[in-house]
Amino acid sequence: MANLKDHMGRPVVAVTGIGVVTSLGVGKTDNWAALTSGKSGIHPITRFPVDHLNTRISGMVDFLPSSSKGASHLTYELAETAAQEAVSEAGLDSGDFGGPLFLASPPVELDWADRFSLYNSDKQDGGSERLLRVARALKELDIFETTQFGSIADRLADRFGTRGLPITLSTACASGATAIQLGVEAIRRGECDKALSIGADGSATAEALIRFSLLSALSTHNDIPEKASKPFSKDRDGFVLAEGSGALVLESLEAALARGATILGIMRGCGEKADDFHRTRSKPDASPAIAAVRAVLADAGMSEDEIEYVNAHGTSTPENDKMEHLSLSTVFGERIGSMPVSSNKSMIGHTLSAAGAVEAAFSLMTMRESVIPPTINYDNPDPAIVLDVVPNKKRNAEVGTVLSNSFGFGGQNTCLVMAREPV
């Protein structure tokens, strides 16, 4: 009989449903097949013209009905699709979920397509005065809702019948992990016995691409798109902007067992630490990332030796991969050289607000399927980063525990530890 309380007397939190969408496809089956065969979802950008752009590739999700309808609509559809898969798998009523919703999603702004169409709908005055005047005459709320930070969660709450005031959050590239953490914490505090945590990001617009480009954060290896994302390689030159979504149904183990649900994995711990060094760079000694990893181990009540695999943040930027290696080698010592550490981003790119949730979904599948997805494009190892990155080919291995890292711009670092089985 599994323990229903953890080492701190809190309810153990189980995962009973998983959903995922990335540039590799919709759903776990397609994603897992592609991911374990080392297939890349990175491709040339076709959603908008690439004139004047230094980066002309991405991992956009181009195959959904909302893919061309703007960031807000696509983010909603990504979230809904992943959540539907997760809630169905959990065997729960997808119109009456009955627990809180935690949504990690990108900050919203009025899309340029709407800005242009509002502005060009007449010729009186100009600038923002014209926009405001035209705006207040609108009869429909469609455009308005794309500019409200709470609207996507509001629609999802309607769609899935979640309970209470939904929380929309952003901790930059750690957002997806934070959404899961908030769900875990709500269950541990006894506020609910289940929660729906979603990370979704459909915001790869031209402006988003340009903004990251201006910060020199993106890979410019345009010629062979599937080769552009190469975490831990010597010639890595930035991340590849991507879209996707991941959703987990979290339940107290007690409630899940009581209703006879299949336990897909256990959320053992969550840990975080903010960096105060710089807006885009992390502290050179990696102390905040180290503290986040140590915090998650403490929260999980586990020692370093009990982690069997690391699902890395592994963005393929020079800075992140160096810092992540430093933090892992500090915490795990010599053992890090022989411990599998792979980056899903080598195939799907960086799904930003969704990344932590997408990668938690893949971490859970890694344990369930006993297959570690590879880090592809590992042709020129960085000699300063000695890791077993599971190079280029999947590996069959029994994995009982996973550490998943998420380190964000703005210094928000969140780590999750998941286990295959309850203790």
Next chain:
Amino acid sequence: MSSHDVVITGIGLVSSLGEGPDAHWQKLTQPGFQPVLDAERFAPYTIHPLPEIDWNLQIAKRGDQRQMETWQRLGTYAAGLALDDAGIKGNDELCTTMDMVVAAGGGERDEAVDAAILAASETRNDRDVLLNEKLTTELRPTLFLAQLSNLLAGNISIVHKVTGSSRTFMGEEGAGVSAVETAAARIRSGQSTHVLVGGAFQTEHSDMLLGYELAGYLHRGPWKPVWQRQGSEGGGVVTGSGGAFLVLEQREHAKSRGRRIYAELGSIVSGRARRRLGELDAEIAALLKQAQLPAGELLTISGASGAHAATAAEKAALDANPALAVRGFSTLTGHMKEAQFPFAVALAAMAIDRKAGYPVFDATAEKPFDGAPKTVLATAIGYHQFEGMGLIKAA
């Protein structure tokens, strides 16, 4: 009373009225105080502008100030005031173990670049190419970060060294409610000993007005108090720039370091009415019931925005309880979106601490309150979605 009770030990406020609890108390308790308004700059909209602020007082490095647009600076500044007020600022041990939940909007775009692109769009059909051309050459590279939602929290970490944890909630007034609610739940469960929570809103930017006006929510024409805008031109909301941060602390933690306690934070309740289905009235009534109001006269600090439907629903629900003496503070500060609920909680805590209520802000719609409040209700009914309220009690 329990050692894990949540108490308020720091308040950081900025609005058109000034900065800090003292300045706000002084002005808000002056009977007949007239709001600070600017009806010219964004005509036909009236706003409550920021007061003059010496940013150096809370953000010492010019380099840091330059990395933020006004909204982030304002929030970082208000957060600094709260940390100072709680005696936490500059205390490394307390800052590195302090958790943080920020309610954020964002999106202070470069208005000049946008205006130039829009103007050029009148004569070009290849608008997507135009966008690439202009944005790649004219955007300031660091502007992205200077207006990004989670970077208010990021800047608070950088400037004030608050690094225990950092979360940013988004979603207008509801984000402010959830931020306070989550922070309090963390303290009650023993997860946190002290949490910085709050938000800021900087309305003096056309996109911030556009965010309301795409649904016609802004009041036009001559200014009126928040309860008197029904039937006037426009949608009823008059916005204001401001910020409110609170230091919430476990009672035992506050006592052990000998801090002054403004008030105790009682239960926070929140909800999401499906307003299209007409659920708002019932939702507000349900929240009032859930909040378990004490018997007797109750000072109520309302965050009502002025938005016609939401404000009418809130007013009807509050008026239905004759014990409530309501103060709609948006009359004097304007609507501060994400900061609205933390601001309401701050005003409630100040009334408890000073053992006095506020005079009416609008004599035609509000009734007097005499005596020392032991409990105060704070509300934030979203102008478009999400609802919350909470009780603030004598510590």
